[in-house]
Amino acid sequence: MDIDILVRRFLAIKTSHTPRIDPSTGCIYYISDAASNQPNLWRSCNGFSDLWLPWERRVGSLEISPDGLVAFSTDRDGDEKWSIYIAGEEQGVKLVSGEDDSINMLGPWSPDGRLLAFTSNRRNGVDFDFYVFDLARGETRMVAEGEGIVAASSWLDDRRLLAVKRNTNLDSDIVVVNVDNGEVRILTRHSGEELNIAPRPIGRGKAMIISNMDSEFAGIALLDIETGERRLVLKEEWDVEALEISGNTVLYSINVDGESRIYTAKIDWGGRLLNPHPIEGLPRGTLLNMDLNEGLSLAALSLSTPKQGVEIYLVKLGDEVSRLTRSPKAWLKEEVFVEPQHFSYKSFDGLEIRALFYPPPEPLSNPPPAVVYLHGGPESQERVRFNVFPQSLAAMGIATIAPNYRGSLGYGRRFVHLDDVEKRINAVHDVYHAVRAAVEAGLVDGSRLCVMGGSYGGYLTLMSLALYPDLWACGVEIVGIVNLVTFIRNTSPYRRKYRIAEYGDPEVHGEVMLKLSPISYVENIKAPLMVIHGAKDPRVPVSEAEQLVNALSSLGVRVEYLRLEDEGHGVVKLENRLKVYRNALKFIYEHLSKRI
Template sequence: MNKYTIKDFLEIKFSGAPSFSHDNKNIAYLNNDNGTLQLYLINKDNGEIKQLTNYNCSLEFASFSPVENKILFGMSKDGNERTQFYTLDLQTNIINNITQVDAKHNFGGWSMDGKLISYSTNERNGTDFDVYVHNIYTGERKCLFDKGGWCESFGFSPNNKILVVGRFNSNIDGELFLVSLNNNQIQQINPDKQVLYMRPSWLPDSSGFYFVNDFNSDIPKLTYFNINKFEMNDVLIPKSNLAGVSLTNDGKDLALILNEEGYYRLYVYKVSDFSLLNTSNFPHGFIGKISWSNDGKYLTFSYQNSKKNPDVYVWEKETGDIKQLTNSNCSINKEIFVEPEFFKYKSFDELEIPSFIYYPKNKNINSPTVVYIHGGPEEQFIPSFDPLIQFLLYRGYVVVCPNIRGSNGYGRKYLALDDREKRFDSIRDLEYLYYNLKNNENIDINRIALYGGSYGGYMVLAGLVFQPEFWAAGIDIVGIVNLVTFLKNTSPYRRKLRESEYGYLDKNMDDLIRLSPINYINNLKAPLLVIHGANDPRVPLSEAEQVVEKVKEIGKEAILLVYSDEGHGLSKLKNRLDAFPKVADFLDKHLKN
């Protein structure tokens, strides 16, 4: 008899996205105790916790003012992703909505004097993101960059004279600009568009900054840009993906996150000679947002692994001690949780596909199996904490998580192997995963389901129609079934970025039609469960509706669950508690019964 229900797993809580207060005493963070992500405050020393917000919708980020007890946070309504900004004054508990235009806003950062924030917004035409600076006290704002495209602010120089702006031509290719706050003069750092850039970390005297990029490199590296000389010099070229960087306010210490085959490691370097500080205590798992205290003595970060739900931690530089600050609720004995094994398999062209496989605690031969396909496609499956995966393991399923070609974390060349007309190569990676699993005695090759969200949902549908003999069931969450209608109906500001990945409507129509599962629905044999949010701005609800309609037309089983207060995924606990028990029942029905 099973002691725990899926509800027990789904009600496990998460804490993350920490941000230090200006006086180094408190940390703001997000937690989902009430079913959506809300803002909390914890005292670094005594652990006292205070809940600061209680909305029906999840907050998306929180950032402390660098000079006072004021927190900026962002929130959108029911998954529509038209993020608005709010300030919370901890002295008065007054919350002010400072962006009131019904448009999408992307936060950039605070000025060092705490008067200005920077952000980009598509309010002008719904498509292009212009970059603004906004005085949070007077409400006055000024547009600094309106050159079109998806642009983001990467923050102010410490002397408030320069704003760094990124413009993205795809999710992995961009341009970097320096914009003068005094005269709006714009200088482009590097005209090469085939470069991934990440947010810079400035030296305190504003003479330059460190930033992550992959210019002339397959793997992201750390580079220093000298403002006066207007030149770049690489300072660290790691063997694995560099996923994040944060510099102390005094410019003496630099924290780096390295992605090592899907596991994140945190390292801290002394900038003067780039010697590594004693960080051997840092855990090996998934490390989220990192934030230094203003005095540079403490580093806070979120941490999780496959057996540990996310919590907020703090590292003290002087002692090297790591302290867990939050203790997010988990009513389940964590001894039942399972870690995956890493493996690689060869695809049709001998390319090795990095993957993870989870076996249930009581491993059996011929077990039902779920292939779990990540989204993106420029994302990566990492062995972080996933309550649904752990529930499936608890119920005796094997779970396999491939990072098929096109996944992030393995270099630019690997990332580009599925672009546009090469999309079918990634679909064949699924085929060769099946051949690999045939040799695993723990897996019943006749009882394998595909599960995926967003692009993972596309791969589920592609697998079911291009390899119908292989897969026993499919679960598609906010997935794409028709690349043509997806590109036509996705939010206008996303179309250019997505065309660079999938193909252009005016150039690649034949490929888009050829690679759309909707055109091969007659091949489908397996039952299908589709889940979608009505307000999805990325993959419109019409994608879910058309695939279910077509599947029913050919007399096959298709179930559609639509949630009116969700967008691109299910963020609210009440909806997850409705949807995922149905996912479990669907899998049991078709893989166990």
């Protein structure tokens, strides 16, 4: 098998996402890497799509003004220090904020198109303050100080802004900001932990939000802007994950065991959802983002799907679904892509864990060797989506097991806290029991197993290698946490308090955190290991990888280390992705193609 050609083809698959409808023309702007090696701005108009603004760095987000001006964010080499620009056919390109050490998070345009909202940590590197860019004056001004991570979300009117304030990764509030006098008011004061996100005004002093108030799962709540009173108007047995409103049309998505189910409905002035019904004709997958314009009777959706990749779909409300983009796929036919299967198993304590299984169409053996693929977060979820690694492995005859171990999102409030601080070790046992269940079901060959993951998934990869050393033929760890104490102390200051809420405070839980760190068990690791890390990673500093590689090398364990000098928390540039995927897949194939 020529893995080099396989990798080149899979990495040549392009993506299109983040659609935004231009209300002045009905054209669709979006982000795609179809014409370059990094995401750039595209526009589709009157049936024709093309690169709109060639940009030398990756574009992360965009917003369209009522008059068709484009605001977008960009960073350098994956450092996540986002800068904000605006661009237009007549106006050219103008820097709004950034190109320094600050992080600037793009927000929406005001209804009259005069002000662009965003938040920035330029004041102290930790707290995100509220800013507006005044288009008429060409000026940027701070309107109010914020605390922690705060993101502008939507406008109530031309002077009042709704935003989301993160207290932890699982607890948040809706705030309203008066951009004229700087008044900031919290609307969703609550006790205990509660998620309140995605505020969308509906008029008459009301807004709809996604909230898990009084519920195990997030639903849709009606919020009174003046009093802060709120009540659930939609409650499901799964999480509502996205919400958009235009006029009296509502578009929302429910995460059903890792798959997105998207619905439309109408609302009355009492906030009731009328005649909700699913959108038919969309492929099975995960919603990434969406936009809605009732005046144009149009919704634009970005979906990541196992069979079609990451593409944009248009929904004419009350009518048909069409596919807007067909991103290049290097002659790989969509029908060869593998659809993951759902399966569940019992962990050591009887807890039910859900997982995805990618069966190779032509396995190396029967049953096939397998990679256990561990998602990051940990407040994340392995979704039904297009994932290059499992797809590449399937083409090589290797299966993938992707468990949603305890601590994953999508399965309720209680489940996501089952790995907190001292309970983190139980997630490692969940990984082992995923393998055990798959082997007992005859899905995989238990003598040829590799474990891999990135970020928190990298942490679990290392812990699995250390606590179950005889289980694995190899491991691949990407931007992973090696020492929970040094990770917390060295991560970016603006993230530290949010990570402490999940992993613990070194000053309080230091002993427990060290006991739960892979570095404490490094002498147990037997399997050959590949370590991949970006030197500019602001989340998990490269020093985590360095201490691991040094420790393993001193013990004589085979370790291959790929340090990427121009990458951050992840791999963005095509030449680096080729290097990483090629080396990782060759490494895995070398150790799984024969029985140990």
